[in-house]
Amino acid sequence: MTTYLIRGGRPYGEDVADVLVRDGVVAAIGPDAAAGADEAVVVDADGCVVLPGLVDLHTHLREPGREDAETIETGTRAAALGGFTAVHAMANTSPVADTAGVVEQVWRIGRDSGWVDVHPVGAVSVGLAGEHLAELGAMADSAAHVRVFSDDGKCVHDPVLMRRALEYVKAFDGVIAQHSQDPRLTEGSQMHEGEISAQLGLAGWPSVAEEAIIARDVLLADHVGSRLHVCHLSTAGSVEIIRWAKARGIDVTAEATPHHLGLTDDLVRGYDPVFKVNPPLRTAADVEAVRAGVADGTIDIVATDHAPHTVEDKDCEWAAAAFGMTGLETALPVVQLTLVDTGRLSWRDVARTMSEAPARIGRVTDQGRPVAVGEPANLLVWDPRSTRVVDPTAQATMSTNSPFRGRELPGHTVATFLRGRPTVLDGRLVPAPTSHLQEEES
Amino acid sequence: MKHLLSTADLSRDEAVLILDTAAQMAATQERAIKKLPTLRGRTVVNLFYEDSTRTRISFETAAKRLSADVINFSAKGSSVSKGESLKDTALTLQAMGADAVVIRHPASGAPHTLATSGWTQGAVLNAGDGTHQHPTQALLDAYTMRRHLVGESGIADVAGRDLAGLRVAIVGDVLHSRVARSNVDLLHTLGAEVTLVAPPTLLPVGIAPWPCRVSYDLDAVVTDERPDAIMMLRVQRERMSNAGGGFFPSAVEYTRRYGLDARRMARLPEHAIVMHPGPMNRGLEISATAADSPRAVIVEQVANGVAVRMAALYLLLAQETPGSTLQEDAR
Structure with missing residues (x-):
């Protein structure tokens, strides 16, 4: 070598x-x-x-199922170029990564591609349907060694199912990564609910739909003594709830995306679907609160929520467009712009939020290590x-939907x-x- | 003015110009031969992704009265429901040489996307997009108000005038209403004072910056503000989610609190006009007594719609053609 x-x-x-x-x-x-x-x-x-290689806890590689938007090969190339050495591949593929077979397939293709370590995320519920627990233990015991479970794209809405999942994964030190979105409060929603949605006539995605689920989940995690990870939190209220939960000693970690650190909902005014994402871009006050949350450690990590989509899924009217943005190749530039160059994070903090902490949350032992001999x-x-x-x-x-x-x-x-x-x-x-x-x- | 997408884009002078032009158009429509040669050889496409007989016919009539060739393109099912995409339809229309596309679409912002995407070179007229804007409806409403409430109710003496000082109440389902959004923007630009009246469930979160007042109490508005015009919005059941059991407890309760019935009619100022963009839910937001009263201008609104749409098409299309002026053509 x-x-x-x-x-x-x-x-x-x-x-x-x-x-x-x-x-x-x-x-x-x-x-x-x-x-x-x-x-x-x-x-x-x-x-x-010189930093430890970045670890993304939230990546959509689209394979299997949507190889027209991204493959494990192209997505991991993007990750390597973005400075990552490991990514967690979200479970909302087709078929859904809800069995040992699918997660092992993703893991193997990732290993064969060789650009970064690919750690599959297992679905919490069968088919992401939110009804029955998937075989979490089988995925944990598989060659893929799954430790992060998420129905991302959908919220584990049923409080009983969420409780069971939180409890069950304790057996193998797993974590539930929740996509916090009350489905009833967000039916048909298209963008952040506020002054701009009122003007544009787009159905609103209210902050409370995220905050209510996070509040419920931290209380559930406290009750059953489990580990909870909150994906892509986007509102000032969510940051406050996490701060409160951590002060209470609840075992919760939280993540913010580069786009929620850098972009606001007034970009929607032009109805360009490249700015359509879930959770939606929020207000300037929310962006400031999320930045402050990363700076003071309330938010543990920055993760990309890299969500590639084909041109036809974005080159259309707003309501018809898919939710999501690419992010692997712009993540660290955005973090540098919004947090490092503004003096809010040191590079050591960047190592913590983009490498060490995500590796620890994902129980990836050989990543997010110090830059040290041996x-x-x-x-x-x-x-x-x-x-x-x-x-x-x-x-x-493979996709071009970069905001x-x-x-x-x-x-x-x-x-x-x-x-x-x-x-x-x-x-x-x-x-x-x-x-x-x-x-x-x- | 290249497109007509939103009344928020119109300056006071542009809006007054459209109203004045509409008045001139209306004058030509009183003749035996109503057709003007102004847009001869131009092609106007009515691209309708939603059922709307009245608006489509109004635009079609307007375009034909200006001698344009009219193509009606009824796109059943948008790309939302996996039909041909808006992009491909627009490229097709562009290839066929459409000079203007009149678009009605269930997705808010679709006309904006059409106008800015480069898919078509023609002028884009928004004939109603989702719950966003319906600019020609607001213009015909403003035109109707000006005719009845400004000056001596003539045509000639209101030219150049706006709606300064008029009080307008807009009542009902503001949340789902593109008519309300377009009217708030336009009426404010024209100097009128707007009060929106609705149950809180049918007002959008984030309404605070709108240039209007908001009330939950129709009786108080009728009594205290003494509106010069009251516009009843259609309760758009087709756009309403049933989540949470609906936006109000029952039709009867809605009518009781927000319907325009004979009792509230009687308390309106003597000169006040009653408006409705149609189609009406008689017995829900408006009683038959109110709809059929002499103070209702609802049928006239429809007639004025043709004149306003002629004006909009003329201003967007004819002025690109050298040597063609309305004055010459109208002779």
Whole structure:
């Protein structure tokens, strides 16, 4: 295996220290690194930040079922370019990832693609129908080692089913990642309910539909002593509820998406479905509250909710369009723009919110590790000084529904290492010399 | 003015110009031969994704009176229900050389999407989109109010005038009403004072910035504000979700609290006019007594709709054609 010397970078954006990557691990840091770097390939990281590889807890890879929007191969390429070394693939595929068979298939294809570690998320209920528990134990025991369970896209609305799920996954240290949306309060909803929806005549998605479910779920989690993860929270009220729950000692973690950190509902005024997402873009006050929640640790992680859609699902009238936005390749730029460059997060905080905490929540033990000698070399070399105009057609994701299209965003991935192998070098994807498939066939 | 998508886009002068032009159009319609050559050789497509006999016929009549070729395209089922997509339909119409597309669509914003997507080069006239806007309805309402309530109820002496100082009550299902949204924007622009009256369940959250007052009490508005015009909105049962058991307890209770009956009619100012965009639910939001009273201008609203739509088509299409002016054509 080739040895790499990441030269001149700043781990966690702090002091300059070279990093030597050999045999899949961080072999040396600082002066020792250059000393042991004979015949190493040098990665010029001058001015760059060196972080643990990012871990996304919320990715829609669309395979199986919607390979016209994304495949595991294209989605994980996008992830590697975005600086990720692991993603959690959401369960709302077709067929739904509600059996050991489907999660193992996703896991295997991810492993064979080789760009990032793919950790399948298992469905909570059979077919996401919200009626019966899926075989959570079988998925946990499968080769995919599922620990995160979610009906994402749909809310586990039935309070009894939610209670049972929270209780059941304790047997294997699982977590329920809830898509908090009261279905009755959001029938036919199209955008955030407020002044702009009133004017545009679009059916509203009220904040209370999210907050009421989060409030119920933290109380349920408290009652049964379980671990709850709140997906993509989007309102100021939700941040307050999580803050309250944590103060009470409830075992809850929360996530925000880059688009809820960066975009507001007045973008809907042009009826461009690229801004249609669930939960919807909220008000400026909500965006500020979510940013503050990430900054003070109330919100534990930033996750992409990368949701690719085909052109035909977005190139239409608003009501006919699908909900969702791509995000893997713009996540860290948006976090840098909204939280780092504004002084609200340090790069060490970025490592915590986008790598360490999501790995811990997902019980992924070999990711989100410190940049330290002996640790697995899952690393991101990030150049925060550059700016780029987002061009969805130039991205690795198969879909073009980026709400940041045409915007100038800071930073780019110089290199991503997955267990010592570069998946991205000089900002470009590096195919594996030999894939698992070839190895197995030979 | 390239498109007519929302009354919020109209300045006071643009709105008055449309009303003045409509008055000139109406004058030509009193002749034995009603047809003007103004839009000869131009093609107007009526693209209707919702059933609407009255609005379609009104636009069709307006276009034909201006000598345009009219194509009626009744698209049963939009892309929402997996028919041909709006995009493909629009590209088809563009290929056929549509100069204007009059679109009625159940999705709010569909006309905006059509006008800004590049799918068609023609002018887009919004003939009602979802629960968003219905600009020609508001314009014909304003035209009707101006005829009856401004100046000496003549045509010539109101030219150039707006609706400054008029008090208008709009009553009923504001939440689902594109007519209400268009009227609030336009009437405000024209200087009228608008009060929306509805049960709280039929008012949108986020209504605070609208340039109007809001009341839950029809009797108080009738008595205290003494409106010059009262517009009863259709209770749009077809747009209403049944979640939570509906938006009001019963039709009888709705009528009791928000219906225009003989008792409330009697308490309106003597000169006040009664309006309704149609089709009416007689006995629900409006009683037969009110609908058929001499103060009801509901049938006249329909007639004025043709003149206003002629004006809108003329202003969007004819002015691109050099040498064609309304004055010449109307001679």
